Amino acid sequence: MDKKTIVVIGNGMVGHRFCEKIVGKTDKFNIMVFGDEPRRAYDRVHLSDYVKKKDVDDLYLCKSDWYVRQNIKLYLNDPVKSINRTTKTIQSSNGVVIEYDFLVLATGSKAFVPNIPGVEKEGVFVYRTIEDLDLIKSYSVSVHQGVVLGGGLLGLEAAKAMMDLGIPSVAVIEAAPRLMPRQIDRGGSEILRRRLEQFGLSVYADRRAYRIEGDGSIRELRFDDGSVIKADMLIISAGICPRDELARECGIDVGERGGIVVDEYMQTSDPSVFAIGECALFEDTIYGLVAPGYEMADVAAARICEEGKIFRRFDMSTRLKLVGVEVASFGDPFMEAPYARTIVFEDKNDGIYKRLNVSNDGKYLLGGILVGDARDYNLLLQTVNNRLELPDSPGDLIMHTKEPIGTADGAGLSALPDNALICSCEGVTKGEICRAVMEAGCENADSVRQCTKAGSGCGGCIPMVKDLVVAAMKQQGKYIRNVVCEHFSLSRQELYDLIKIHRLESYNEVLDALGQGDGCEVCKPLISSLLASIWNDMILRKGNDTAQDSNDRFLANIQKGGTYSVVPRIPGGEITPDRLVVIGEVAKKYGLYTKITGAQRIDMFGAYLDDLPLIWEELIAAGFESGHAYGKALRTVKSCVGSTWCRFGLHDSVSFAIQIEERYRGLRAPHKIKSAVSGCIRECAEAQSKDFGIIATEKGWNLYVCGNGGSKPQHALLLAADVDSETCIRYIDRFLMFYIRTADPLTRTATWLNKMEGGIEYLRNVVVNDSLGMAAQWEAEMEDRARDYRCEWKAAVEDPEIRKRFSHFVNAPGEKDPTVKFEEMRGQKRAADWTLI
Amino acid sequence: METIATTEWLAACRVEDAVKNGGVCVRHGNEQIALFYFTRRNEWYATQNECPHRRQMALSRGMLGSVGEEPKIACPFHKKTFSLSSGECLSGGECAIKTYPVKVENGLVYIGLDD
Ligand code: SRM
Ligand SMILES: Cc1cc2nc3c(=O)[nH]c(=O)nc-3n(C[C@H](O)[C@H](O)[C@H](O)COP(=O)(O)OP(=O)(O)OC[C@H]3O[C@@H](n4cnc5c(N)ncnc54)[C@H](O)[C@@H]3O)c2cc1C
Ligand code: SF4
Ligand code: FES
Numbered sequence: 015m016d017k018k019t020i021v022v023i024g025n026g027m028v029g030h031r032f033c034e035k036i037v038g039k040t041d042k043f044n045i046m047v048f049g050d051e052p053r054r055a056y057d058r059v060h061l062s063d064y065v066k067k068k069d070v071d072d073l074y075l076c077k078s079d080w081y082v083r084q085n086i087k088l089y090l091n092d093p094v095k096s097i098n099r100t101t102k103t104i105q106s107s108n109g110v111v112i113e114y115d116f117l118v119l120a121t122g123s124k125a126f127v128p129n130i131p132g133v134e135k136e137g138v139f140v141y142r143t144i145e146d147l148d149l150i151k152s153y154s155v156s157v158h159q160g161v162v163l164g165g166g167l168l169g170l171e172a173a174k175a176m177m178d179l180g181i182p183s184v185a186v187i188e189a190a191p192r193l194m195p196r197q198i199d200r201g202g203s204e205i206l207r208r209r210l211e212q213f214g215l216s217v218y219a220d221r222r223a224y225r226i227e228g229d230g231s232i233r234e235l236r237f238d239d240g241s242v243i244k245a246d247m248l249i250i251s252a253g254i255c256p257r258d259e260l261a262r263e264c265g266i267d268v269g270e271r272g273g274i275v276v277d278e279y280m281q282t283s284d285p286s287v288f289a290i291g292e293c294a295l296f297e298d299t300i301y302g303l304v305a306p307g308y309e310m311a312d313v314a315a316a317r318i319c320e321e322g323k324i325f326r327r328f329d330m331s332t333r334l335k336l337v338g339v340e341v342a343s344f345g346d347p348f349m350e351a352p353y354a355r356t357i358v359f360e361d362k363n364d365g366i367y368k369r370l371n372v373s374n375d376g377k378y379l380l381g382g383i384l385v386g387d388a389r390d391y392n393l394l395l396q397t398v399n400n401r402l403e404l405p406d407s408p409g410d411l412i413m414h415t416k417e418p419i420g421t422a423d424g425a426g427l428s429a430l431p432d433n434a435l436i437c438s439c440e441g442v443t444k445g446e447i448c449r450a451v452m453e454a455g456c457e458n459a460d461s462v463r464q465c466t467k468a469g470s471g472c473g474g475c476i477p478m479v480k481d482l483v484v485a486a487m488k489q490q491g492k493y494i495r496n497v498v499c500e501h502f503s504l505s506r507q508e509l510y511d512l513i514k515i516h517r518l519e520s521y522n523e524v525l526d527a528l529g530q531g532d533g534c535e536v537c538k539p540l541i542s543s544l545l546a547s548i549w550n551d552m553i554l555r556k557g558n559d560t561a562q563d564s565n566d567r568f569l570a571n572i573q574k575g576g577t578y579s580v581v582p583r584i585p586g587g588e589i590t591p592d593r594l595v596v597i598g599e600v601a602k603k604y605g606l607y608t609k610i611t612g613a614q615r616i617d618m619f620g621a622y623l624d625d626l627p628l629i630w631e632e633l634i635a636a637g638f639e640s641g642h643a644y645g646k647a648l649r650t651v652k653s654c655v656g657s658t659w660c661r662f663g664l665h666d667s668v669s670f671a672i673q674i675e676e677r678y679r680g681l682r683a684p685h686k687i688k689s690a691v692s693g694c695i696r697e698c699a700e701a702q703s704k705d706f707g708i709i710a711t712e713k714g715w716n717l718y719v720c721g722n723g724g725s726k727p728q729h730a731l732l733l734a735a736d737v738d739s740e741t742c743i744r745y746i747d748r749f750l751m752f753y754i755r756t757a758d759p760l761t762r763t764a765t766w767l768n769k770m771e772g773g774i775e776y777l778r779n780v781v782v783n784d785s786l787g788m789a790a791q792w793e794a795e796m797e798d799r800a801r802d803y804r805c806e807w808k809a810a811v812e813d814p815e816i817r818k819r820f821s822h823f824v825n826a827p828g829e830k831d832p833t834v835k836f837e838e839m840r841g842q843k844r845a846a847d848w849t850l851i
Numbered sequence: 852m853e854t855i856a857t858t859e860w861l862a863a864c865r866v867e868d869a870v871k872n873g874g875v876c877v878r879h880g881n882e883q884i885a886l887f888y889f890t891r892r893n894e895w896y897a898t899q900n901e902c903p904h905r906r907q908m909a910l911s912r913g914m915l916g917s918v919g920e921e922p923k924i925a926c927p928f929h930k931k932t933f934s935l936s937s938g939e940c941l942s943g944g945e946c947a948i949k950t951y952p953v954k955v956e957n958g959l960v961y962i963g964l965d966d
Pocket of ligand 2: 024029051092143
């Protein structure tokens with residue numbers, strides 16, 4: 015037998031990665047792997063997901079037959095007991111003895127448990143393996159007060175897990191004066207602590223536990239300052255302790271404070287023995303993160319295959335989400351004067367803290383910290399790692415008066431060198447991603463991930479990968495087609511044209527003519543929306559009902575528990591007392607919760623499917639119509655009271671808002687559209703946060719476009735100034751038609767404009783100067799559809815075929831879903847919380 | 852394989868009551884079953900009506916579709932998708948849903964209930 019044998023001890027994340035790397039290079043080794051745990055390698059980084067999920071399948075790093083297929087012999091539940099370096103053999107607990115040529119120690123680490131009296135009591139746990147979690151899960155059932163010892167990264171994760179398990183009160187104890195002392199500074203910790211407390215977590219810093227009390231099982235925890243805290247359960251997360259015992263016993267060098275000493279090839283003091291991952295001590299450092307571990311696996315595999323690759327001091331930058339709060343640190347987070355200048359931005363109100371450490375000459379970024387808002391992490395990290403020169407006022411990088419720097423136009427990306435690390439979990443560089451696009455033909459982030467693994471770890475780099483794919487494709491002169499899904503290899507814009515040219519009127523016709531397969535939840539709503547924009551038909555006819563998104567299909571928003579909400583149109587927010595009474599009466603009759611919405615209308619929640627047509631019949635009889643709160647369509651045109659009452663009002667903003675709302679009501683678009691009209695520059699209707707907004711001036715109206723509220727707010731930009739009402743409406747016609755015609759699916763006008771080459775100037779050219787020569791056609795189309803507008807709820811209640819579908823049971827029409835549950839709150843009802851299993 | 856165990860067939864509805872390319876919900880005692888008429892493929896499927904993700908009685912109001920050859924249903928709440936033939940969750944994470952056999956005789960649709 016001439017094959018050499020590699021024995022790997024430890025089937026954790028890094029040990030598994032080592033196997034992948036070796037078999038990826040060659041098949042000239044016999045490989046044997048020993049694992050202490052009963053399961054094959056799984057994703058420890060996402061261990062906490064197991065708290066909520068039922069099975070471990072999602073966590074495994076490979077399919078169950080992977081090892082067999084790779085000809086690797088895997089011994090699970092069989093820890094290696096000893097190493098004999100003279101005979102070059104290992105012996106396992108089950109008595110297996112194997113001779114090795116190369117031995118790889120990937121034994122990871124275990125939780126460090128401080129020597130506190132009482133740690134052996136029942137109810138005290140560590141947090142490292144699936145088995146630990148199983149024990150924690152089953153013990154947690156009757157626990158009222160959970161405590162975590164240790165306020166570092168893992169401690170906070172353990173605390174989150176306790177909260178997810180439904181433990182009513184959870185506290186974190188940290189011995190240092192602040193949380194996460196190794197990653198973030200005092201200011202950042204302070205903000206983090208506040209945010210965590212808002213989530214219901216109690217935090218006690220500067221406390222050292224001294225004794226665990228309780229007979230048999232834990233009852234309370236005592237501290238050295240004499241204080242006491244109640245605890246029915248304790249998770250110890252006070253640090254990690256490398257598992258170097260095998261190495262120690264066979265005389266391999268280990269560090270003073272633990273860890274198997276390795277050189278830049280991952281070789282230990284015995285050159286045929288390697289150590290990688292959390293058990294390895296490189297330049298006096300244990301790396302408690304998976305990315306450096308993966309790099310070590312790669313280096314060790316390369317060394318064994320006689321390739322020249324070495325391990326260098328690894329960047330410990332991280333971005334995490336802890337109990338819903340983003341925390342990131344990069345470069346050297348703590349550096350300060352006289353070695354660097356620091357820029358700090360703190361917003362106690364929103365719980366945001368950002369720190370940049372800039373070189374004394376102001377040219378380079380050296381490191382920093384982000385708490386509460388880490389969206390700029392990727393680019394800041396790249397700026398540090400690649401020594402990109404900073405702009406004149408580097409503070410702007412974290413101030414966000416503008417778009418997040420990462421997404422603006424990818425300008426930051428083109429400046430990066432090819433060896434810039436984009437995915438740090440998998441160690442994938444910009445160059446590798448670009449090559450995947452240019453040479454391997456990947457055309458989206460998904461295939462890049464399959465090809466290079468970029469984005470398969472924490473996923474934080476996916477936005478950058480997407481931008482890179484687009485940039486690389488553009489560079490190749492490739493036309494970037496945003497195809498819809500596996501059923502249509504066409505973009506939304508192409509579908510729009512083809513549907514129109516071929517006069518296709520139903521989803522099925524479109525699928526037959528232009529697609530393949532049977533459709534899905536991506537293409538169906540998209541095409542339904544196009545059909546509605548183009549033909550202006552009642553959306554539930556021609557078999558299109560089942561191709562609508564749930565909300566459109568039942569002309570109402572579906573809610574928790576399966577009931578629906580009802581939002582009648584209240585144009586401009588103006589409503590008569592009589593109609594208010596009708597809403598009150600209807601809500602009372604059908605037992606609905608009522609609320610004033612954030613957009614000047616009234617929402618009635620909690621309607622049974624079977625009641626919807628009855629409710630609408632009554633509303634329609636009183637003169638109401640659908641508010642399209644469920645559709646990707648015009649929502650409301652908010653108004654301020656304007657010149658009819660207001661002492662500053664320049665024009666009648668309410669009348670204009672109503673006129674506009676009535677012109678565009680029911681208009682289907684790639685996303686919802688919102689508008690507002692203010693009577694003067696005091697802007698009480700918030701028009702500048704809308705897709706199109708109008709503000710009265712002395713001479714007429716100013717028209718603003720492409721504003722957005724929502725998760726990424728953006729101010730609208732001035733499109734035309736001092737125009738009269740008629741011109742204003744013509745411009746809006748053109749603007750909306752251009753948007754509907756060209757925007758990607760689910761893209762609000764703000765994002766559409768951000769991606770538009772030439773920006774607002776180009777848009778103004780199209781809309782105001784009619785540079786495409788489409789104005790007359792667009793205005794005529796808009797005019798036609800405004801004239802033909804019909805309330806779709808009226809059509810629905812009058813059509814027995816459609817009405818029949820508003821019934822929960824097909825074999826018991828009119829009988830309501832008995833599983834719907836409500837609770838009471840402030841004299842009204844509310845939906846019962848999700849029932850989780 | 853032929854099943855030998857006796858299947859009880861529940862008369863669910865008439866063919867014309869079913870929704871073309873969509874689902875309806877069938878009551879069977881305290882149970883709710885979603886019945887799908889995948890007209891495009893000329894196939895019938897039945898599954899539990901409850902979506903395992905947030906335990907919502909909603910699959911009958913979901914959207915039919917396919918991945919490759921596999922027929923699937925997308926829950927209206929968060930668009931988790933499930934195979935109609937095996938019940939397996941195709942978007943990962945959730946447990947599989949129960950499926951039932953369906954037959955059509957004389958314009959009536961029947962759902963097979965085991966034992
Ligand atoms: C009812 C209401 C909240 C309230 O009680 O006030 C509401 C409720 C919902 N909003 Fe909203 N939004 C409501 C005003 C707003 C506003 C304020 C406004 O319109 O002036 C905004 C920010 C303004 C904006 O859109 O630019 C707003 C930004 C969003 C967003 C984020 C959009 C974005 O571009 O980021 C979503 C998510 C989406 O549409 O994808 C959303 C989605 C939703 C959905 C539809 C979520 C869903 O799919 O279930 C909620 C439906 C609840 C229901 O069951 O009826 N809602 N939502 C408001 C209804 C207004 C109305 O009368 O029609
Ligand atoms: C809850 C949690 C959250 C985390 N979150 C993050 C994160 O967000 N980002 C990040 O980068 N890192 C995170 N980590 C750290 C990351 O999981 C580790 O860095 C990584 O798992 C280290 O891999 P490893 O293979 O060195 O060790 P391990 O994954 O621990 O694997 C070592 C394996 O060796 C086995 N073993 C030990 N001794 C023997 C023996 N004698 N014989 C046979 N087998 C043996 C052990 O049982 C174990 O299965 C987290 C860790 C935990 C516990
Ligand atoms: S902000 Fe979120 S929770 Fe509130 S209504 Fe809008 S979508 Fe629902
Ligand atoms: S309840 Fe079905 S996907 Fe969430």
